Amino acid sequence: MHRPTRPAALLAALLAALLAAGCRTVPAVPAAPPSAAAAAPAPLPPRPWSDEVLYFVLVDRFADGDLSNDAGADRAAKGAFHGGDLAGLLAHLDEIASLGVTALWVNPLVKNIDGPVYGAGFPDWGYHGYWADDLTRIDPRFGTEEQLRRLVAACHARGIRVLLDVVYNHAGYGTHYLTDPRTRDWLRSPDRGDCGTDDLTSCVAGLPDWKTERPEVRDWLLDVQLGWARRLGLDGFRLDTVKHVSHDFWKEHRRRARAELAPGFFLLGEVWGGDAQVLDPWFEGDELDAGFDFGFQGSALAWVQGRGRTVAFDRYLASRMRVRPGHLLAQYLSNHDVPGALFQLHGDLARFRMAAALQFAVSGIPVVYYGEEVGRPGGAWPDNRSDFPWGERKILPGEGRPRDEALRAWYRRLVAARRAHPALSRGEHRGIETAGDLYVFSRRDPASGDVVLVALNRGVTAAEARLPAPAEWAGREPEDLLGAAAARRAGGDLSIRVPSLSAAYFAVPPGR
Template sequence: MKGFKLGLISAALVMSAGSANVSAAMIKSPLYLNYADSGVNAAQRLKFSGKSRYKITLPFEKGIYKIQVSDQGQSCGLRFGPEDGSKFAFSKPLALNACANDRYFELNIRFAGNYELILDNSQSDKPTLQVARKAKASSFKRSPPAVDCIQWDGQPITVDVSSTFNNGQLVKDFYSGQTQTVMNGQVSMQPDPASGGLLLLEAADGKASEFSWDNASVYFIMTDRFNNGDTSNDFPFHRKADGKQEAGTFQGGDFSGITAKLDYIKDLGMNAIWVTPIVEQIHGFIGGGDHGRFPFYGYHGYWALDFTKIDPNLGSEQDFGRFVDEAHKRGIRVLVDVVMNHVGYPTLDDMQTMGIDALAPHAPVPKQWTDWQPDLSKGQNWYRYTNFIRWSSSEWVDKWWGPDWVRSGMAGYTAPGGDDITMNLSGLPDLITEGTKSVSLPPFLKHKKDTKAVEREGYTVSDYLIEWHTNWVRDYGVDGFRADTVKHVEPEVWGKLKQAGVEALADWKAKHPDKKLDDKPFWMVGEVWHHGAYKDFYFDNGMDSLINFEYGGGKAALKGAQCLPQNEGIYASYAKEINRDPNYNLLTYISSHDTKLFYSNYEDLTLQAGAGTALMMMPGGVQLYYGDESARPRGPQSDAFDAPTRSFMNWQQIIKEADRQALLKHWQTLGQFRKRHVAIGAGEHHKISDKPYAFSRSKGNDKVVVVFAGLQ
């Protein structure tokens, strides 16, 4: 396309040649979509959008489309097709040939919707075409499948409470604050208009229950995506923003940010906070998503480099200690996410830091590898960096983790196996936690100046890991662990970690009697992917509870959100199993970092309020993922499955939008009610009536009745 005169896409857009940027190549003739099976579509014309860029947004149904962009005469020089290959990679600029003849792009639409195509001719010798799915501009929203539910006429509700409260006893609706004396075993009350037809009945003179892990309400925070309390720590280790969607970069959340929001979390009725792993992550990036379209750092905490150090993106050790202390002052326990299965991927930036001389001969040598970017015009993506590494180099054995520590596909290392224990999960180097021989420190830690790792005689790999993890308990009073990837580590290792945690917390409490909340022992909950509501051998190997994938991972959470009586079977069965065995419990959720945001399914605030009601009345423990209470919108849609679940907390929406403030108030009321009554999570469940739907929960002297009037 060299030599084109400056011009305009259409007569309707007038610019003088003298005002244009002469380095750009503007196109004089109108451009259209050109289909292999039907030719040029004159109704589908691209519009000039400035800087030699031309756009069109069109609705595409599911299917395969073979397309070009061309003028109406399909002229050479204005017939843009693939330079090489033919398939589109979404959201990625692809190089064009301006004289493509019969070469067409193959656009595979898997999800019907609006798609935007952008032709960029700002460099006439390197034109590109990019396609991306667009959010619907209309107000249309999907509706969930209908469920059967009782109806309510909006009038006061009469309910039989004789199985729970005595005649003459004063009963209070915690939601509205109204009180009434029980007469003939009944009370009649008008549900608060904001409650969705709910009554939360308790003895008016009742006292709040003491904390119990059996009734835990855990607020799960991805630290980097919650609140930025200290901007000075946003970019250590030469880490960078990508200036685009930031799907895989650090976004500034830190411990200081959580500390600043502890009163917010307390007001939610939360009595525990679970934070993603706190330890120092790999310094550099890998390629993000299925097609390497963005740089992906360890912002989430699951790609450890040094288990003895806090990652500076999250703050200092002083910041972490202040967070734990301030949480404890508010009666909130702290759970730290721990990883025993794997370490982080090797990166070029870490090679520079560790002095690993394993660059391929053709590799560039930037001052900092975090400065490197792929050349999109040459078809490169962020996976390209792997071509710059000699994976067979002995430097990886001598200067990295070493074959005594991890399994890896690199030369000189133990090869990964094919089972859950010995596999490289997602390609991550697998820690040899089952090893029984004593090992020295990994080679790179022997030379890492700021590590706190100390050589121990007779230690195995798991011995080191257990010491490193439980040092956070012994030094700061961490109350428990959320154990990551549990099924990929030997059960007996989890048992040893739990015992070490119990001892470490007891030591800390003995040394800090003025800071301890109580004498309850160390607690541990495990993530066993897709594990449901049943007890197995994990409870005999360190686990006090397991994350329950059955409820939030299926259709049950949606049905319960639409109509509370839909949860009766779940409530009854969960309560029965939990009460039958004191060594069994669950942690149930509706949203998580690895699955989905409940709100993103239908983006319905009323449904989100119903989800809160259903979850907060759940037997066992419950887990709120940050923003469940405020309908946090999903993050960027990309080919990274987890990006939509890890958006930054929607503080501005909470401040500015009245409907989100009302939603938050609803969740706060539910959370405070649950916090007051151990019977909700740990009590016996008895259904009282179908219409209105009512049930009681009781544990000792703690008794409540929950009433749902129905849908209006």
């Protein structure tokens, strides 16, 4: 197990500085390594997060740009490091940027535990970054702090914001923090038998649980993580295991993030089982800006497969609009903790494309999980974390894995439509056709006058309908932004035809 050593002089200097600043508590361990000389990348101008399209990448599984940090990597082992790193992500950032996404979420990048654990029945390593062993440095298997800073700068240069995944709740299995005399009393662990039985004090998945209720632990964790954000110019955090840390902690976290970073520093939290109602306690106290919508994947996949009545699905989508004002849901079709959508659909690309069209046509932040836009098969854990498919391109670790360029073009179209039409991101939702397999709803943004009619046909034959044309279209002819369906005016009405198992976004160009 790695044990960091730090110069005594640095410790002394930090202590002196803290005492001089009149700190109430003296941390037992330094909050941060010596600050690097490079300035944080310049921030992007503010823009509403409701309009962002977020891309989530597991760095180890994307692109290997530095073979020299691959010691111990084994691409044939599902639970091992595969060699992907910040250098690879930086070198191939345009693979992501050219989709049109506007924000990037990267997994935790701090130093993780060195060896594997065997609880899953196979050697399982911290390639995902959620098993921290040293919060004060970047895992060399991922790269360096300077590379992460360069990544943030490269993203900002492309207008892309960066969210770093941060875990405040727990450390990695067997972390050195359990034995370090400075921190050993700061954690609960199963080995000691002192894990609690409630959400806050239990040891999630047997992981050592930080005693975040102790001010010195809380302050040190906040010092370390907010320090990363400040030095790297991050735009926000994706927060792990939110329900396992107290509301008091999250309120202090928010207060300090605003005071020390930026008023708009964005906080997207993982509250397991989250939806508009479940997340509200964290929104009510303004602890988070946004939370993942755990209901969307199942609801959308069920509907495209013909399960459940359309009117009930429409009620569900309408209920998503009742999120507390100023806060957002984030909807995903796949992530690292659930079986992916394409896998759940048994590879049915037509229904997968419909589900993706739904994801980009509802309020909240659409989250694309790396590779699903090119048909990465995914699967149940751990196959849901397989290598990014690069096809014929000579990029490890996913070189040679097949990819679906037509599906990628579909995603580019969805992202472009979403970015061009504020109604898709901010509009009001209203069900129009909700009786059968043809489902039509409108998204209407009063501020811009933009209206999009979203039509999906889950039936096995083409469907037709006659609908009132939105008044905002003022006699102009709509087109299907997705290219498959047809609409024509018939007096004040609109006659639409949607092919079987397809989706359409009907709109007129905005701002005319």
